[in-house]
Amino acid sequence: MMLVWTCNVKKNTFLIFLVFLCGVICANILGIASGRELGAMNEYFINRYMYANIQGRELFPYLFYKRAPEFFLLLFLSIGLYGTFVIDGYICYLGFSVGFLSVIAIMSCGIKGILLVFGFFLPQWILYAPALGFFRHGLLYYKGTGKESLPKEKKRSLTFAASLLIAGILILFGIFMESYVNPFFLQKIVRMIG
Numbered sequence: 001m002m003l004v005w006t007c008n009v010k011k012n013t014f015l016i017f018l019v020f021l022c023g024v025i026c027a028n029i030l031g032i033a034s035g036r037e038l039g040a041m042n043e044y045f046i047n048r049y050m051y052a053n054i055q056g057r058e059l060f061p062y063l064f065y066k067r068a069p070e071f072f073l074l075l076f077l078s079i080g081l082y083g084t085f086v087i088d089g090y091i092c093y094l095g096f097s098v099g100f101l102s103v104i105a106i107m108s109c110g111i112k113g114i115l116l117v118f119g120f121f122l123p124q125w126i127l128y129a130p131a132l133g134f135f136r137h138g139l140l141y142y143k144g145t146g147k148e149s150l151p152k153e154k155k156r157s158l159t160f161a162a163s164l165l166i167a168g169i170l171i172l173f174g175i176f177m178e179s180y181v182n183p184f185f186l187q188k189i190v191r192m193i194g
Contacts, residue, residue: 015088016095023099027107050190056180063175071171075164078139087136112193119189123181127174131167138163 077086101120105113138160 016091019092019095020099023096023101024103026096027100027103046190046193049187052183052187054183054187056183059183060175060179063178067171067175071168074135078135084136084139087132087139091132091136109193115189116193119182119186122185124174124178127170127177131170131174134163134170135167138167 074087074090078084098117098121102114102117105116107113109116141156141159141163
Protein backbone atom coordinates (compact mmCIF):
# COMPACT_ATOMS: atom_id res chain seq x y z
CA MET A 1 0.00 0.00 0.00
CA MET A 2 2.79 2.44 0.91
CA LEU A 3 4.66 1.65 -2.32
CA VAL A 4 1.55 2.36 -4.41
CA TRP A 5 0.99 5.63 -2.54
CA THR A 6 4.65 6.66 -3.10
CA CYS A 7 4.37 5.91 -6.84
CA ASN A 8 1.15 7.96 -7.04
CA VAL A 9 2.82 10.91 -5.29
CA LYS A 10 5.73 10.83 -7.75
CA LYS A 11 3.35 10.59 -10.72
CA ASN A 12 1.20 13.45 -9.40
CA THR A 13 4.22 15.65 -8.70
CA PHE A 14 5.44 15.15 -12.25
CA LEU A 15 1.96 15.87 -13.58
CA ILE A 16 1.65 19.08 -11.55
CA PHE A 17 5.02 20.37 -12.77
CA LEU A 18 4.13 19.46 -16.36
CA VAL A 19 0.84 21.41 -16.33
CA PHE A 20 2.54 24.25 -14.41
CA LEU A 21 5.05 24.44 -17.27
CA CYS A 22 2.18 24.42 -19.78
CA GLY A 23 0.63 27.37 -17.92
CA VAL A 24 3.95 29.23 -18.04
CA ILE A 25 4.31 28.60 -21.78
CA CYS A 26 0.71 29.65 -22.52
CA ALA A 27 1.10 32.86 -20.55
CA ASN A 28 4.28 33.67 -22.47
CA ILE A 29 2.60 32.97 -25.81
CA LEU A 30 -0.53 35.00 -25.02
CA GLY A 31 1.54 37.79 -23.51
CA ILE A 32 0.97 40.47 -20.95
CA ALA A 33 -1.86 42.19 -22.86
CA SER A 34 -4.34 39.41 -22.13
CA GLY A 35 -2.88 38.80 -18.68
CA ARG A 36 -3.50 42.31 -17.46
CA GLU A 37 -7.17 41.90 -18.14
CA LEU A 38 -7.33 39.16 -15.49
CA GLY A 39 -9.15 40.48 -12.45
CA ALA A 40 -6.50 40.06 -9.76
CA MET A 41 -3.64 41.29 -11.93
CA ASN A 42 -5.47 44.39 -13.01
CA GLU A 43 -3.56 47.48 -11.87
CA TYR A 44 -6.80 49.12 -10.78
CA PHE A 45 -7.61 46.15 -8.54
CA ILE A 46 -4.13 46.14 -7.03
CA ASN A 47 -4.31 49.87 -6.25
CA ARG A 48 -7.81 49.53 -4.74
CA TYR A 49 -6.79 46.48 -2.71
CA MET A 50 -3.96 48.44 -1.11
CA TYR A 51 -6.43 50.56 0.87
CA ALA A 52 -9.42 48.24 1.11
CA ASN A 53 -10.87 47.39 4.49
CA ILE A 54 -11.65 43.69 4.15
CA GLN A 55 -13.74 42.13 6.88
CA GLY A 56 -13.17 38.43 7.49
CA ARG A 57 -16.62 37.88 8.95
CA GLU A 58 -18.15 39.08 5.66
CA LEU A 59 -15.66 37.24 3.48
CA PHE A 60 -16.04 33.88 5.25
CA PRO A 61 -19.66 33.17 4.18
CA TYR A 62 -18.88 34.25 0.62
CA LEU A 63 -15.88 31.90 0.42
CA PHE A 64 -17.72 29.11 2.20
CA TYR A 65 -20.56 29.20 -0.33
CA LYS A 66 -17.98 29.29 -3.13
CA ARG A 67 -15.61 26.53 -1.90
CA ALA A 68 -18.10 24.09 -0.34
CA PRO A 69 -20.04 23.51 -3.60
CA GLU A 70 -16.72 22.96 -5.40
CA PHE A 71 -15.78 20.34 -2.84
CA PHE A 72 -19.16 18.59 -3.07
CA LEU A 73 -19.14 18.72 -6.88
CA LEU A 74 -15.65 17.21 -6.88
CA LEU A 75 -16.88 14.55 -4.45
CA PHE A 76 -19.95 13.79 -6.57
CA LEU A 77 -17.98 13.57 -9.82
CA SER A 78 -15.21 11.48 -8.28
CA ILE A 79 -17.45 8.68 -6.99
CA GLY A 80 -18.00 7.28 -10.49
CA LEU A 81 -15.80 5.04 -12.58
CA TYR A 82 -13.49 7.85 -13.68
CA GLY A 83 -13.25 9.55 -10.30
CA THR A 84 -9.48 9.66 -10.10
CA PHE A 85 -9.39 11.29 -13.55
CA VAL A 86 -11.72 14.00 -12.28
CA ILE A 87 -9.45 14.72 -9.31
CA ASP A 88 -6.33 14.58 -11.47
CA GLY A 89 -8.02 16.93 -13.95
CA TYR A 90 -8.82 19.38 -11.15
CA ILE A 91 -5.23 19.21 -9.91
CA CYS A 92 -4.03 19.83 -13.49
CA TYR A 93 -6.33 22.84 -13.75
CA LEU A 94 -4.85 24.24 -10.53
CA GLY A 95 -1.27 23.63 -11.68
CA PHE A 96 -1.93 25.29 -15.03
CA SER A 97 -3.60 28.27 -13.32
CA VAL A 98 -0.68 28.79 -10.95
CA GLY A 99 1.82 28.66 -13.82
CA PHE A 100 -0.20 31.11 -15.90
CA LEU A 101 -0.78 33.46 -12.97
CA SER A 102 2.90 33.37 -11.99
CA VAL A 103 4.06 34.55 -15.41
CA ILE A 104 1.42 37.29 -15.59
CA ALA A 105 2.40 38.49 -12.09
CA ILE A 106 6.08 38.60 -13.04
CA MET A 107 5.30 40.42 -16.32
CA SER A 108 3.12 42.95 -14.50
CA CYS A 109 5.19 43.56 -11.37
CA GLY A 110 8.66 42.31 -12.20
CA ILE A 111 10.40 39.98 -9.80
CA LYS A 112 8.16 41.27 -7.01
CA GLY A 113 5.31 39.53 -8.79
CA ILE A 114 6.51 36.28 -7.22
CA LEU A 115 5.58 37.76 -3.83
CA LEU A 116 2.17 38.65 -5.21
CA VAL A 117 1.59 35.05 -6.31
CA PHE A 118 2.55 33.84 -2.83
CA GLY A 119 0.14 36.41 -1.44
CA PHE A 120 -2.71 34.97 -3.49
CA PHE A 121 -2.15 31.41 -2.31
CA LEU A 122 -0.85 31.65 1.25
CA PRO A 123 -1.66 30.56 3.87
CA GLN A 124 -4.87 28.82 2.75
CA TRP A 125 -3.23 26.52 0.21
CA ILE A 126 -1.09 25.05 2.97
CA LEU A 127 -4.40 23.47 3.99
CA TYR A 128 -6.16 23.09 0.62
CA ALA A 129 -3.33 21.07 -0.98
CA PRO A 130 -3.27 18.36 1.72
CA ALA A 131 -7.08 18.27 1.61
CA LEU A 132 -6.90 17.33 -2.08
CA GLY A 133 -4.23 14.77 -1.21
CA PHE A 134 -6.36 13.16 1.51
CA PHE A 135 -9.37 13.17 -0.77
CA ARG A 136 -7.47 11.53 -3.64
CA HIS A 137 -5.72 9.01 -1.38
CA GLY A 138 -9.01 7.99 0.25
CA LEU A 139 -10.66 7.58 -3.14
CA LEU A 140 -7.80 5.46 -4.48
CA TYR A 141 -7.83 3.30 -1.36
CA TYR A 142 -11.60 2.90 -1.55
CA LYS A 143 -11.44 1.84 -5.19
CA GLY A 144 -8.55 -0.57 -4.46
CA THR A 145 -5.90 0.62 -6.92
CA GLY A 146 -2.90 -1.44 -7.87
CA LYS A 147 -2.40 -5.15 -7.23
CA GLU A 148 -2.57 -5.04 -3.45
CA SER A 149 -5.21 -7.15 -1.82
CA LEU A 150 -8.40 -5.27 -1.18
CA PRO A 151 -9.34 -4.74 2.45
CA LYS A 152 -12.79 -5.61 3.61
CA GLU A 153 -15.59 -3.39 2.40
CA LYS A 154 -16.25 -1.90 5.84
CA LYS A 155 -12.60 -0.96 6.33
CA ARG A 156 -12.46 0.60 2.87
CA SER A 157 -15.61 2.61 3.54
CA LEU A 158 -14.34 3.81 6.92
CA THR A 159 -10.99 4.83 5.42
CA PHE A 160 -12.75 6.73 2.64
CA ALA A 161 -15.08 8.43 5.13
CA ALA A 162 -12.15 9.38 7.37
CA SER A 163 -10.27 10.81 4.37
CA LEU A 164 -13.32 12.85 3.39
CA LEU A 165 -13.78 14.10 6.93
CA ILE A 166 -10.13 15.17 7.20
CA ALA A 167 -10.31 16.81 3.76
CA GLY A 168 -13.50 18.65 4.77
CA ILE A 169 -11.96 19.90 8.02
CA LEU A 170 -8.84 21.08 6.17
CA ILE A 171 -10.99 22.90 3.63
CA LEU A 172 -12.99 24.55 6.42
CA PHE A 173 -9.80 25.73 8.14
CA GLY A 174 -8.47 26.81 4.73
CA ILE A 175 -11.57 28.95 4.19
CA PHE A 176 -11.04 30.46 7.63
CA MET A 177 -7.41 31.27 6.77
CA GLU A 178 -8.44 32.67 3.38
CA SER A 179 -11.03 34.90 5.05
CA TYR A 180 -9.12 36.22 8.05
CA VAL A 181 -5.39 35.82 7.38
CA ASN A 182 -4.92 36.00 3.61
CA PRO A 183 -6.38 39.53 3.10
CA PHE A 184 -4.02 40.94 5.73
CA PHE A 185 -1.07 39.03 4.26
CA LEU A 186 -1.91 40.00 0.66
CA GLN A 187 -2.47 43.64 1.57
CA LYS A 188 1.00 43.84 3.14
CA ILE A 189 2.52 42.37 -0.04
CA VAL A 190 0.56 44.74 -2.31
CA ARG A 191 1.73 47.73 -0.25
CA MET A 192 5.30 46.47 -0.38
CA ILE A 193 5.13 46.07 -4.17
CA GLY A 194 3.25 49.34 -4.81
